[in-house]
Amino acid sequence: MxxxxxxxxxxxxxxxxxxxxxxxxxxxxxxxxxxxxxxxxxxxxxRGARAEERHVAELVAADPVPLADVLAPQTSFHGDLVGRKVSVTGTYDADGQLLVPGRAHDGTTGLLVLTPLRVPGAADGEDAVLPVVRGWVAAPADADEPPSGEVDLLGYLQVSESAGSGVRDGRTDAISSPELLNVWGGPIWTGYLVVASSDPAQSPDVALLDPPRSPGAGLxxxxxxxxxxxxxxxxxxxxxxxxxxxxxxxxxRPEMPAPTVQAAPEPSGSGGS
Incomplete structure (x- = not known):
């Protein structure tokens, strides 16, 4: 023991x-x-930073594919689609534009400009809503109105974020498709588009963002x-x-001595024979 x-x-x-x-x-x-x-x-x-630089360069140089060829509304967003360069045509809904505060760009914290893009016939002939991050601004006053009429966009796909605290006063703290569905209606994509270029062009006050990264990228x-x-x-x-x-x-530790067992004394016998 x-x-x-x-x-x-x-x-x-x-x-x-x-x-x-x-x-x-x-x-x-x-x-x-x-x-x-x-x-x-x-x-x-x-080594991770070098690999990420090469990956971003490949994303930027890649030829865009139509959004409908890689992701449909209300379908699962697979991880390999992050950063995929796609093209899409639709019409911005300026009334639904939101700001996403607390987002950093080039070391400065500001806001993302998030605008719904109505894409005609994208969901079995029905119009669908694509969340579009048009860029980053340092202050709310820098967020311009989106281009009117039909726009042709090139951009990078990113997966929808986890739900936040909801949409209030023209702001949201998360780019979450389920939350945006309640505000913008649907069908809606389960990811969003980060704009790389727009025709017609948008205001230069809205800074374009780099291609999105997957979690853990850079290591x-x-x-x-x-x-x-x-x-x-x-x-x-x-x-x-x-x-x-x-x-x-x-x-x-000193060993405990083993217990000794004394033999029981022999019983004394009775008198002689």
């Missing part, structure tokens, strides 16, 4: 010179592992795994020392 080790016993074992020396060695190994993990994390960021997964492995090795080094201290303490 294993007996719990008293803190004083563990402390005495930990203070023994060989255990202190072993601790210093293992802490040194853990520090090396931590440094190697940080180096791999830095490599993950550098190299392989280097992230290497970083995690090094940090796990460092943790094992510390845990190894603690295990050795416990073993040392257990080996130093």
């Amino acid at each position: 294993t007996h719990p080790q008293a803190p004083t016993t563990l402390w005495r074992a930990a203070r023994r010179p060989r255990m202190v020396l072993l601790l210093l060695l293992l802490l040194g190994a853990a520090a090396v592992c931590a440094r190697l993990g940080a180096w791999q994390l830095d490599r993950a960021e550098v 190299n997964v392989q280097n992230l795994a290497y970083a995690a492995q090094w940090w796990i090795f460092g943790g094992f080094a510390v845990l190894l020392w603690w295990r050795l201290v416990r073993d040392e303490a257990a080996g130093g």
Whole structure:
């Protein structure tokens, strides 16, 4: 049966010179592992950023495809569609335009200009609504009216965001198709379009955005795994020392003497024969 080790016993074992020396060695190994993990994390960021730059350049250079060829209204948005360059023609509904506050662009926090685009015949002959991020503005006053009449758009697809707190006073904190459906009607797409170009052109006060990124983009997964492995090795080094201290303490505990069993005295016999 294993007996719990008293803190004083563990402390005495930990203070023994060989255990202190072993601790210093293992802490040194853990520090090396931590440094190697940080180096791999830095490599993950550098290599991921380069890969992301190449990916964005490919998205920008890609030929657009009609939106109807890759995504229909009220259908699931697959992850591989993020950043897909598409073309679409429709008419903006200026009365439904919303602002999305708290969005950063080039290091500055401002607002996105979100406008519904009515696309004729997109849903089995029925008009459908496409949420369109026309760009970014620094202040609400910079948000212009969308171009009137029919517009031809090129842009990048992005998946709908999780529901926020709803639409109030011409603003929404999330580009959520289910929430927008309640305001704009439907059928509606389960993603939205980030405008790259518009014909006719929109106001230059509305800054165009870069192609959307998938979650986790900009980091190299392989280097992230290497970083995690090094940090796990460092943790094992510390845990190894603690295990050795416990073993040392257990080996130093005096053994309990085995209980002795005394033979019962022989019963005294009766008198002689």
